[in-house]
Amino acid sequence: MNGKVVVVTGASGALGKVVAEVALAGGARVAGVDHAPAQIAATANRIDIGGVDLTDAIQACKAIDAIASHFGGVNALINIAGGFAFEAIAEGDPKTWQHMYALNVLTALNASRSAIPYLAASGTGRIVNVGAMGALQAGAGMGAYAASKAGVHRLTEALAAEWKGSITVNAVLPSTIDTPANRASMPKADFQKWVTPQELANVILFLASDAASAVTGALLPVNGRV
Template identity: 35%
Template sequence: MTKNIFITGATGNLGSIVVDHLHQLGYQLIGSTRPGKSTKNDHIDLFECDLSDEESVHQCFDQIKSKYDSIYGAVLLAGGFGMGSILDSAKEDILKMYHLNFMTAYLTSRECVRWMNETNGGRIVFTGAKPAVEGGGSALLPYALSKSSVIDLAQLINSDKQLKNIQASVIVPSIIDTPPNRQGMPDANFDDWVKPEEIAKNIAYLLSDTANVVRGPILKLYNNA
């Protein structure tokens, strides 16, 4: 029986690689795309959704549920990046990062958890960030704070005794080798960065039966960056 996987950020630089890899493994892929964004990918069934708007997320899942009986997994890649330290960050900077990173993850995972809890459980893979785990991101304060909350959310899901066979994990990449990152840091050693294909393989592992015994992992995908 084909397993349904929901993906946010499916049309991005990392997301498109993840979609291709999971498609090759035989998953049925369902994803979200921003309202008004005309995107077509034969490997994934896309639904329009504003991930930071509660009602939009709810309506999106109503549409998905009318077409699919269940979801086995969710891969939450959507988010954003921003600079700022404790010295120069404004309230708006913090709220922007929380809306882009935490709120999108929270609203989406809440719908997934509710659905999974009514069926046979499932897997949720969140996206963290190295500064939120290792520290040292003083110039990335709003970003690191929002990603720390995402990691806390995954841990709280895993510790919730009301939930039935729902397993949350977090991938934590360092700098990802994407065209925009290469353009922004042309003098860097790209071999030190983590490749999107490697991230996709690790996500596939977390969704696989092999990871059944894993509990509450934070998977650090740093390479040498």
């Protein structure tokens, strides 16, 4: 990863922060993109662009263009931006399905489309998306979320097929990630079985590295000890 320009969307979230830190530790130059305001001062190897609505294709393009201009290109895009909703279908709001699609699919689609010209030009372009084990078979209350993450899986496969030989495109499929928010919402769960952000970050950055040059179109389970 040394010297690579890595874009991390959702960089202020629990997973995004760790991915950015691990990438920096590996010698990468990191650009964080998030809907929240930027809170980290720029350094030679790190910039953050806040206030970006990645569901808007124009805003996504402006952010990626700014990053490419600052660092001179983009080598890897890690799509972490997204959201979660737990809602039964019959009692729920149909707008939840639209909201989940926007947060999980459109953000990855818009960021990917914006980054593709730079990734292709780099010669070692990588896209890593975050899917979900829960999207392989939806459980009760998981319909909208699982459908949106299944959309991320199909987006990953289609992009991998379209850019084979130029850009690798893969997705990690975590089980429950061990974050403060998940612990608060499931206080009786066995946290030791969950996948940690560090463990997931290591897999993500492997897929973003030169070592994974022969891997594309993969939906890789990272299910901790579940």
